[in-house]
Amino acid sequence: MNESKIELIFDKRNKVNSNNYIPKLDIEQKDLADIINNKFLRKELSLPDIPEVEIIRHYTNLSHKNYGVDTGIYPLGSCTMKYNPKINELIARLENFSKIHPLQEENQGCIELINELSMQLQEITGMDAFTLQPAAGAHGELTGLLIMKKYFEDKGIKKDKIIVPESAHGTNPASAKMAGFSIIVLETDKDGEVPLEHLKFAMKGGDIAGIMLTNPNTLGLFERNIKEITEIVHENGGLCYYDGANLNPLLGTCRPGDMGFDIIHVNLHKTFATPHGGGGPGAGPVGVKKELEPYLPRFDNSDNKSKSIGRIRSFFGNYGILIRAHAYINALGKEGLKKAGQIAVLNANYLRVKLEKLYNLPFQRICQHEFVLSEKNLPNDLTTEDIAKRILDHGIYPPTVYFPLILKGAMMIEPTETESLSSLDKFVSIMMTIFEEAKTNPEIIKTAPHNTPVGRLNAVLAARSPCLHD
Numbered sequence: 001m002n003e004s005k006i007e008l009i010f011d012k013r014n015k016v017n018s019n020n021y022i023p024k025l026d027i028e029q030k031d032l033a034d035i036i037n038n039k040f041l042r043k044e045l046s047l048p049d050i051p052e053v054e055i056i057r058h059y060t061n062l063s064h065k066n067y068g069v070d071t072g073i074y075p076l077g078s079c080t081m082k083y084n085p086k087i088n089e090l091i092a093r094l095e096n097f098s099k100i101h102p103l104q105e106e107n108q109g110c111i112e113l114i115n116e117l118s119m120q121l122q123e124i125t126g127m128d129a130f131t132l133q134p135a136a137g138a139h140g141e142l143t144g145l146l147i148m149k150k151y152f153e154d155k156g157i158k159k160d161k162i163i164v165p166e167s168a169h170g171t172n173p174a175s176a177k178m179a180g181f182s183i184i185v186l187e188t189d190k191d192g193e194v195p196l197e198h199l200k201f202a203m204k205g206g207d208i209a210g211i212m213l214t215n216p217n218t219l220g221l222f223e224r225n226i227k228e229i230t231e232i233v234h235e236n237g238g239l240c241y242y243d244g245a246n247l248n249p250l251l252g253t254c255r256p257g258d259m260g261f262d263i264i265h266v267n268l269h270k271t272f273a274t275p276h277g278g279g280g281p282g283a284g285p286v287g288v289k290k291e292l293e294p295y296l297p298r299f300d301n302s303d304n305k306s307k308s309i310g311r312i313r314s315f316f317g318n319y320g321i322l323i324r325a326h327a328y329i330n331a332l333g334k335e336g337l338k339k340a341g342q343i344a345v346l347n348a349n350y351l352r353v354k355l356e357k358l359y360n361l362p363f364q365r366i367c368q369h370e371f372v373l374s375e376k377n378l379p380n381d382l383t384t385e386d387i388a389k390r391i392l393d394h395g396i397y398p399p400t401v402y403f404p405l406i407l408k409g410a411m412m413i414e415p416t417e418t419e420s421l422s423s424l425d426k427f428v429s430i431m432m433t434i435f436e437e438a439k440t441n442p443e444i445i446k447t448a449p450h451n452t453p454v455g456r457l458n459a460v461l462a463a464r465s466p467c468l469h470d
Contacts, residue, residue, distance in 0.1 A: 065453065067397055073423050077370040077400040077412025078169065078218055080248050080270035087331065088274065088324040097323055102315040114316055117326045118285075124329075124337070125244070125264050126257020127287030131296045132322055133313040137245050140265025140284025141175035141212070146309045147263060147288060147295040148209055148239050149179055154295075154307055159209035159238070163202055165194050166406050167217035169243050181209060188406055192219045192363045194229055203236035210239035215259070216246045218404040218412070219363060220348065220370035230260025239263065239292075247271045248416070249345045249369035252338025262289045272325035283321035343417035344369045347424060351415055354428045358435045362407055369416070375409025379435075380442035384409040387434060389456055390448040394430045 068074065074081040092098065100107055118130040134140040145162070152159045162181040164172045166188055173183045184202055189195040194213070202208065211233050216222045223229060230240045242261040248271045250256075256264050268283040269276045276282070288296060294307040299315075316322070332340060345368055352361065352371040360376040375384040388398035388411070400412040415424060437445055449455060 069418075072396050073415065073419055073427055074397050075399045075413045075415055075427065076397070077220070077372065077414040078245070078403065079276065079400065080245075080267070080369070080414060080416060081276060082248075082273055082416035083418035084273050084275055084324075085328065085331070088327045091327045092320045092323040098320070102319075110316075110319070113326055114319075114322060117322055117329070120326070120329050121266060121285055121287060124251065124255065125247075125266065125287050126255030126259075127264060128257075128290040129293040129296060130285050130287045132283065132285045133297050133311070133317045134265065134284040134286055135313050135318050136282035137169075137243075137265060137267040137270075137284040138171040138175055139282075139312070140267075140286050141171055141241075141243065142178055143284075143286045143297065143309070143312050144241050144263040144265055144288075145175055145179035145181065145212075146312075147286070147292055148241065149181070150295050150307065150309050151239070151292060152209055157237075159207050161205070161208050163199070163208060163211040163233075165211075165213060165217070167192065167194075167219055167221075167404060168212055168214040169218060169245055170403070172212045172214070172243060176212065184208070188219075191365070192217070192221045193223050193225065196225055196228055196232065199229060199232055203232060203238060206237075208233075208236065208238050210241055210262075212241045212243060213261075214243040214246055215256075216249060216368035216370075218246075219372050219407075220367040220412070220414075221363060221365065222368050226259045234260065245270060246369060249341045249348075251341035252334060253341055257287075257289065262292060263287070268321050268325040272328045274321050274324040274328070281318045281321055283318045283325065285317075340417045341369075344415075347415040347417060347419055348413070350424055351413060351428065355413075355431055358432060359411075370412055370414035372404070372407055373411040373413065374407050375411070378409075379438040382438050382442055382445055384411055385459075386445045386448065387411065387438075390434050390437070390445045391430060392449040393451045394433075395451075396427065396430065 069081055069083050097110070100110060102110075114132055118132060121130050122128065131143070134143045160181055161184055162176040163184045163186055164176060165186045173185075176183050186194055186198050186202065199211075211229070213223070213229065215226060233240050239262045240260055242256040242259075242264040244256065244264045244266040247256075247266060251271070264287045265284045266287070268274055268285065269281070274283075286296070295309055297310060297312045298306060298308040299311060329337065348367050348369050348371055352367055355361075355373060356364075359373040359378075362372065362374055362376075375382070375387070378387070384401050388401045391398040398411075399414075400410075402410055403412060404410055415427070434445065444450075447456065
């Protein structure tokens with residue numbers, strides 16, 4: 001049968017009910033007879049005869065092979081993998097949230113929630129207006145940069161370069177490139193911060209649209225000259241973009257808007273405890289100061305006089321994530337959010353002080369939510385990869401490795417505020433045990449992992465020629 005000849009034309013003469021029509025088929029008579037006789041539906045399905053209990057045990061055992069925040073500590077630096085309160089999930093699954101469509105008329109409650117969340121984010125970040133459309137952090141970056149670009153185009157000013165410190169998140173230069181900017185990279189100074197003199201020199205060109213800054217940066221360090229940085233950029237006609245992926249430790253303590261930033265994106269799926277990892281879903285709302293508000297994405301771009309960059313996602317964004325963030329913010333309140341940020345900083349510094357006794361800590365200063373160790377001075381020529389593989393043998397997930405690139409053999413550790421003291425001490429004990437093994441039995445580390453379903457792989461071969469089947 002030639003399926004291309006089938007025309008799904010509604011024939012009301014064959015109407016079954018108001019929601020079901022039998023399509024009119026423009027096909028050969030013999031093919032039609034085959035369909036009528038159910039020739040293509042008569043082959044029996046080959047299903048295994050397995051007792052229900054065996055099926056349940058099979059999938060339960062598979063679930064035990066997974067590792068996540070609900071299983072144990074997940075110290076991925078720069079990713080803020082903290083526990084997700086189950087109440088958020090229950091609220092997001094309420095029928096009036098999960099089964100409503102944005103084109104329905106009865107969605108005023110949903111719109112009210114969106115407006116409330118927008119106002120909450122304004123208060124938390126010090127911005128004047130928000131769009132909740134962006135579907136992820138990098139999507140938020142692109143949105144913010146398109147706003148920056150449209151702002152200068154509207155003024156008739158050509159600025160086609162963006163300054164990105166090398167301590168920024170890796171998506172920053174990629175987003176800037178996608179928005180049509182060239183990238184100027186600023187090296188990190190001896191304190192792990194942006195060198196002011198280099199910034200002043202870079203801004204003198206006149207074609208710099210602004211700076212993209214991650215604060216605290218990927219070294220887990222707060223830029224102590226943050227006000228000077230934004231003042232330098234503004235004095236030279238640029239705008240300041242704040243990568244809010246590391247906002248968690250600053251909650252309730254300081255606000256990017258007060259630091260002098262004009263644009264910010266916020267990772268709701270990190271800072272406000274919603275599912276993170278596995279490719280999504282996410283949400284990266286973008287906030288701006290008053291002067292940039294006309295350039296925010298709009299739902300309706302029929303107004304030719306609008307300065308908006310246009311819609312950047314369908315409808316209201318990832319609404320389920322917005323619900324979870326709204327629930328999280330309301331559950332903690334102003335003081336609760338501040339306490340969460342403070343404990344995140346406390347936990348990170350607790351681990352930093354414990355581990356710097358053995359491992360190399362390049363920047364000897366108080367960190368924020370995360371800190372970075374390096375492989376420098378590891379015994380017996382061991383590497384960061386060796387340490388990470390051995391951590392797997394102890395039944396926990398290793399930290400982020402080899403990022404940021406500005407440190408050779410980096411190990412970036414972020415415990416978040418949701419880990420208890422006993423959990424932190426367990427992690428410290430594992431790291432100390434491995435360091436002792438590095439001195440006395442390095443071979444066991446070099447050949448790790450030993451307790452996982454799959455042993456050490458050839459990393460290059462696994463990436464280029466992955467085995468996607470058993």
